[in-house]
Amino acid sequence: xxxxxxxxxxxxxxxxxxxxxxxxxxxxxxxxAVIGPNGAGKTTFFNMITGVYKPTSGxxxxxxxxxxxxxxxxxxxxxxxxxxxNIRLFKDIPVxxxxxxxxxxxxxxxxxxxxxxxxxxxxxxxxxxxxxxxxLEYVGLEHLLNEAAGSLSYGAQRRLEIARALATKxxxxxxxxxxxxxxxxxxxxxxxxxxxxxxxxxxxxILIEHDMKLVMGISDYIFVLDHGEKIAEGKPHEIRxxxxxxxAYLGKGALSLA
Amino acid sequence: xxALISSLSENRLAQILLFSVYVLITSASLFLAExxxxxxxxxxxxxxxxxxxxxxxxxxxxxGFVILGVLLPVSASQGPSYQSYMEVxxxxxxxxxxxxxxxxxxxxxxxxDLGFVAFFAVGAYTYGIFATPxxxxxxxxxxxxxxxxxxxxxxxxxxxAAALFGILLGIPVLxxxxxxxxxxxxxFGEIIRIVFNNMDKPVNITNGSMGIASITPPSIFGIDLLxxxxxxxxxxxxxxxxxxxxxxxxxxxxxxxxxxxxxxEIAAQAMGIPLVKTKLTAFAIGASxxxxxGVVFAAKQTFVDPTSFTLLESTTILVMVLLxxxxxxxxxILGAAVVTILNLQVLTELTNWMNxxxxxxxIAIPEALSPVKMQRFIFxxxxxxxxxxxxxxxxxxxxxxxxxxxxxxKTEKSSILLLSKxxxxx
Numbered sequence: 001x002x003x004x005x006x007x008x009x010x011x012x013x014x015x016x017x018x019x020x021x022x023x024x025x026x027x028x029x030x031x032x033a034v035i036g037p038n039g040a041g042k043t044t045f046f047n048m049i050t051g052v053y054k055p056t057s058g059x060x061x062x063x064x065x066x067x068x069x070x071x072x073x074x075x076x077x078x079x080x081x082x083x084x085x086n087i088r089l090f091k092d093i094p095v096x097x098x099x100x101x102x103x104x105x106x107x108x109x110x111x112x113x114x115x116x117x118x119x120x121x122x123x124x125x126x127x128x129x130x131x132x133x134x135x136l137e138y139v140g141l142e143h144l145l146n147e148a149a150g151s152l153s154y155g156a157q158r159r160l161e162i163a164r165a166l167a168t169k170x171x172x173x174x175x176x177x178x179x180x181x182x183x184x185x186x187x188x189x190x191x192x193x194x195x196x197x198x199x200x201x202x203x204x205x206i207l208i209e210h211d212m213k214l215v216m217g218i219s220d221y222i223f224v225l226d227h228g229e230k231i232a233e234g235k236p237h238e239i240r241x242x243x244x245x246x247x248a249y250l251g252k253g254a255l256s257l258a
Numbered sequence: 259x260x261a262l263i264s265s266l267s268e269n270r271l272a273q274i275l276l277f278s279v280y281v282l283i284t285s286a287s288l289f290l291a292e293x294x295x296x297x298x299x300x301x302x303x304x305x306x307x308x309x310x311x312x313x314x315x316x317x318x319x320x321x322g323f324v325i326l327g328v329l330l331p332v333s334a335s336q337g338p339s340y341q342s343y344m345e346v347x348x349x350x351x352x353x354x355x356x357x358x359x360x361x362x363x364x365x366x367x368x369x370x371d372l373g374f375v376a377f378f379a380v381g382a383y384t385y386g387i388f389a390t391p392x393x394x395x396x397x398x399x400x401x402x403x404x405x406x407x408x409x410x411x412x413x414x415x416x417x418x419a420a421a422l423f424g425i426l427l428g429i430p431v432l433x434x435x436x437x438x439x440x441x442x443x444x445x446f447g448e449i450i451r452i453v454f455n456n457m458d459k460p461v462n463i464t465n466g467s468m469g470i471a472s473i474t475p476p477s478i479f480g481i482d483l484l485x486x487x488x489x490x491x492x493x494x495x496x497x498x499x500x501x502x503x504x505x506x507x508x509x510x511x512x513x514x515x516x517x518x519x520x521x522x523e524i525a526a527q528a529m530g531i532p533l534v535k536t537k538l539t540a541f542a543i544g545a546s547x548x549x550x551x552g553v554v555f556a557a558k559q560t561f562v563d564p565t566s567f568t569l570l571e572s573t574t575i576l577v578m579v580l581l582x583x584x585x586x587x588x589x590x591i592l593g594a595a596v597v598t599i600l601n602l603q604v605l606t607e608l609t610n611w612m613n614x615x616x617x618x619x620x621i622a623i624p625e626a627l628s629p630v631k632m633q634r635f636i637f638x639x640x641x642x643x644x645x646x647x648x649x650x651x652x653x654x655x656x657x658x659x660x661x662x663x664x665x666x667x668k669t670e671k672s673s674i675l676l677l678s679k680x681x682x683x684x
Contacts, residue, residue, distance in 0.1 A: 107511045130665050
């Protein structure tokens, strides 16, 4: 069953077609990779799903409900969370509060309840703290809870972004180059984390990644974009030998050399 | 000396002892001396010392409450300048509440607002118009001025009126960020002032540049509030309320949303935080404190006119926030106190002193160099010095520390998994 259904999605900036007629079906509880050379339109694609950009045409449906035209915060409320290619943490506030900020939509008491110090508001706040701590344990950052997020190491910041995204209790998690800039050990740990998230939390994961070893090892299904178009899709072993993919990455002559 | 300080910072008993001696001496000298600005300022300083003491927060609050609520008014009450001390203390309170309001907008939500005094004006005029015959010019029903008892309701009305203006300002300016936002808010502040200046025709609502005079003083249980020492308690109460609200919101869902928007708008939105609503809340709540204090200001001065609400006022409040430390509640309180006291007490006293000196012929100082006239220069110099050497302010914002022991999961570890499953099924 497809949890996310993208049909003929296009986006153009002026005359430049960043995405054209992309159709994808993302299976529930799968790990799906979106790959392609630089400038292929992968991040644009993510930005359309999360409501940052409005598609020029096409439709995006999460569990049958369209996401087109929703603001990013409304999309997040529907159950899509994301991390960013260039890390976007709340740098000056503590690690724990970063994660708690992700729970915004799940804390229901309003300002009046907070000011009157109603038991419900207090209880929710306590629970949010504990839940945030659990999430930090989950990604292995619980010992850093009081540090400012910006002071963390690069790998830790990436994990914190994942914890913060999980705090929104998503059904689909988009990871934009989660392993960029990581050393092999960190990449291995990240791969394990992504797999645990999928199996334990039943979250569908879509990731953009350039590390082919990671992509081939982790993905159930892969979509390949080039110049804004989908040029291939399939299981990892199918993609590895797809002539159009090799051409997109290595150029026209590459096949004859191989 | 260093060893002495470090051993003192360990020893709680010695701290309490020394602090009590300090407070006793300063309050006694304020009580006994005819006119002693120094003793008055030193007694106020005790609050800052209290902040640094190694005591439980509850005790600090209680002690601070006693010093400001009882000790300060009582020990100042003997001298002839009692009312002028209370006037200064009242104005400090008014500015503290306003600076705390601006701190929400600038420090927590990261929205630079250069027209903050507009909300103060809205509050002041709200009470000013209805507590004088002015309202009869355009209100078809009711008899004006309203009685002094209505002041207490007007505290709330002023609060809501300012919040409403905060939202009205917010809606158009939310499209712009950073420098552009600063310019638009600056324009808004000026527009409000000019509108109040011109709303005397065709219907005379604000009495234009003449201002509104003889505003009914507030009354409670049949007593009219006329003197600064009475207003002092009104302001004291509002400031306590303001601190409570700011503190409570800062570490809640609302405050986290503000900080998230300040730190990174795109990420905040991706976490489900609605930008427009969050910014509007910041504008509205920040403005409401200012509106409330506007009502008090109008009642205290018994006169309002547009000249009280110039751009200089907006910048002064901003200076308080910057000087104290953006986003830091204790810092902003200190900043507001320092700037107000510098303005009202230190510079005036220095000028008086220098005038006396030149009168008695000791030195000759041209009038153009008197400290009061150099107010803007002094603030400018202060700001530059702070930007260079202490850009985070006097008391920088500190993040709350969480105790991991309290957060550790006592039940089973998988509850997060359960939670996310529930969500999916729902």
